[in-house]
Amino acid sequence: MKNFDVVVIGGGITGLSTAYFLNRRGIKNVLILEKGYLGSGSTGRCGTGIRQQFTTKEHIVLMRESVNLWEEWENSLEQPIHFKQGGYLWLLRNEEELKQYKDYVRFQNLLGVPSRIISNEEIKEIAPEVNTVDTVGASWCPTDGTAYPFEVVDALKFYVERNGTAIKTFEEVKGINLKNDSVESVITDKDVYSTGFVVNGAGTGAKKVAQMVHIGLPIENYRHQIMVSEPLETFLDPMIVKGELYFTQTHRGRIIGGTDMNESPTDSIATSIDFLEKFADEITSTMPILSSVKIMRQWAGSYVVTPDRHPIIGPSEISNFILACGYSGHGFMLGPIVGKLLASYIIDGQMFLTEANNLTLKRFKEGKLIHEKAVIG
Amino acid sequence: MKENPIIICRCEDVTLEDIEEAFKNGFKDIESMRRHLKIGTGPCQGKTCIPILQKILAGLQGKKQIDATSTRPPESPVPLGALVRGKKK
Numbered sequence: 001m002k003n004f005d006v007v008v009i010g011g012g013i014t015g016l017s018t019a020y021f022l023n024r025r026g027i028k029n030v031l032i033l034e035k036g037y038l039g040s041g042s043t044g045r046c047g048t049g050i051r052q053q054f055t056t057k058e059h060i061v062l063m064r065e066s067v068n069l070w071e072e073w074e075n076s077l078e079q080p081i082h083f084k085q086g087g088y089l090w091l092l093r094n095e096e097e098l099k100q101y102k103d104y105v106r107f108q109n110l111l112g113v114p115s116r117i118i119s120n121e122e123i124k125e126i127a128p129e130v131n132t133v134d135t136v137g138a139s140w141c142p143t144d145g146t147a148y149p150f151e152v153v154d155a156l157k158f159y160v161e162r163n164g165t166a167i168k169t170f171e172e173v174k175g176i177n178l179k180n181d182s183v184e185s186v187i188t189d190k191d192v193y194s195t196g197f198v199v200n201g202a203g204t205g206a207k208k209v210a211q212m213v214h215i216g217l218p219i220e221n222y223r224h225q226i227m228v229s230e231p232l233e234t235f236l237d238p239m240i241v242k243g244e245l246y247f248t249q250t251h252r253g254r255i256i257g258g259t260d261m262n263e264s265p266t267d268s269i270a271t272s273i274d275f276l277e278k279f280a281d282e283i284t285s286t287m288p289i290l291s292s293v294k295i296m297r298q299w300a301g302s303y304v305v306t307p308d309r310h311p312i313i314g315p316s317e318i319s320n321f322i323l324a325c326g327y328s329g330h331g332f333m334l335g336p337i338v339g340k341l342l343a344s345y346i347i348d349g350q351m352f353l354t355e356a357n358n359l360t361l362k363r364f365k366e367g368k369l370i371h372e373k374a375v376i377g
Numbered sequence: 378m379k380e381n382p383i384i385i386c387r388c389e390d391v392t393l394e395d396i397e398e399a400f401k402n403g404f405k406d407i408e409s410m411r412r413h414l415k416i417g418t419g420p421c422q423g424k425t426c427i428p429i430l431q432k433i434l435a436g437l438q439g440k441k442q443i444d445a446t447s448t449r450p451p452e453s454p455v456p457l458g459a460l461v462r463g464k465k466k
């Protein structure tokens with residue numbers, strides 16, 4: 001039987017980032033198991049956004065640290081990941097929202113995030129095409145941004161494969177063997193691997209994987225749809241948010257964006273015309289010049305949502321079975337910091353950010369939920 | 378790049394050489410090849426290049442035929458303005 005120091009289940013941002021930080025800290029004998037191709041789950045389906053404008057200490061601190069790592073990746077990975085700090089321009093529609101976001105901004109500032117409330121005039125300076133008829137201002141953070149999911153996947157794959165990590169795609173985990181309350185080996189449809197640690201970074205499949213070791217995860221999959229336009233000359237730097245709508249322009253010139261359909265949980269990732277209509281309504285009223293721009297393609301992915309809309313990261317009841325799932329729509333942006341935290345948990349026995357320790361599975365048993373109010377798309 | 382490259386995907390400027398190179402670098406299935414090279418992701422939605430890619434990949438994989446990539450709506454690009462429902466709710 002082949003032996004690995006760490007087996008990571010899931011070849012998305014979580015698995016690749018964890019392998020990256022393990023490799024960087026000298027743990028070379030790592031295996032990533034992916035049932036499809038790399039990035040085939042929520043990572044490759046995401047809306048590219050990376051923001052620090054959250055409402056809880058846990059999210060804000062983790063994202064502040066994640067943005068530092070995104071910068072580091074942009075500067076150090078051999079292949080481009082197109083991380084761009086074009087900012088998040090969060091349009092506010094009435095006095096009530098303005099008041100609420102003033103409080104959020106104050107809290108973000110206390111934790112070192114450079115967000116601020118700006119006027120309609122300043123909105124026009126940042127993005128002249130935005131219609132400010134029904135806005136009263138915006139919450140603006142210039143260090144938020146975007147990165148390109150498949151370039152990130154490729155760049156991390158390139159790094160980890162040269163630093164000892166084995167990646168097996170189209171190989172599905174079917175079971176996990178326990179011995180004396182710890183994981184001994186992982187069984188796939190092709191082989192069996194003994195291991196010191198297992199990381200559950202299986203995204204939409206995380207619940208099923210946890211069930212293999214009799215751990216119940218309070219997560220549910222929600223379908224979220226997204227679309228991309230034909231390529232245009234570059235004109236839009238920030239991510240624009242308004243209510244349930246978000247959109248930006250990629251480095252390939254396409255407008256990418258989505259909106260929330262407020263659906264019940266489902267494992268379906270089929271697409272619907274309803275989405276395109278709601279999205280068209282919202283985006284053309286927010287930026288009227290886009291009404292002549294053509295939609296090229298739509299698709300869907302899942303938000304894997306916890307009751308308090310924060311991820312579950314770190315230890316479980318089984319000492320060497322580690323969790324990183326339930327990101328509630330923020331897995332791509334949190335990927336770098338979560339990978340670094342998990343590597344530190346595996347190597348040092350603890351996660352180096354206090355806030356991360358509030359995000360372990362046991363918070364649900366202890367009733368220590370942390371509610372995030374700012375979830376979009 | 379070769380002097381006379383054989384263009385397979387006209388929207389995204391992907392050549393036969395690019396495909397062979399990507400295959401060598403481990404992008405062996407059609408979905409990961411598409412995401413790596415962006416082949417078939419332009420305005421024509423792969424109508425010309427994906428069938429050609431299927432044939433090339435089948436050859437490289439030593440198979441008779443392989444499935445196409447998943448298709449995503451709309452069939453042809455549609456202006457956002459044409460989808461607006463307006464205010465009635």
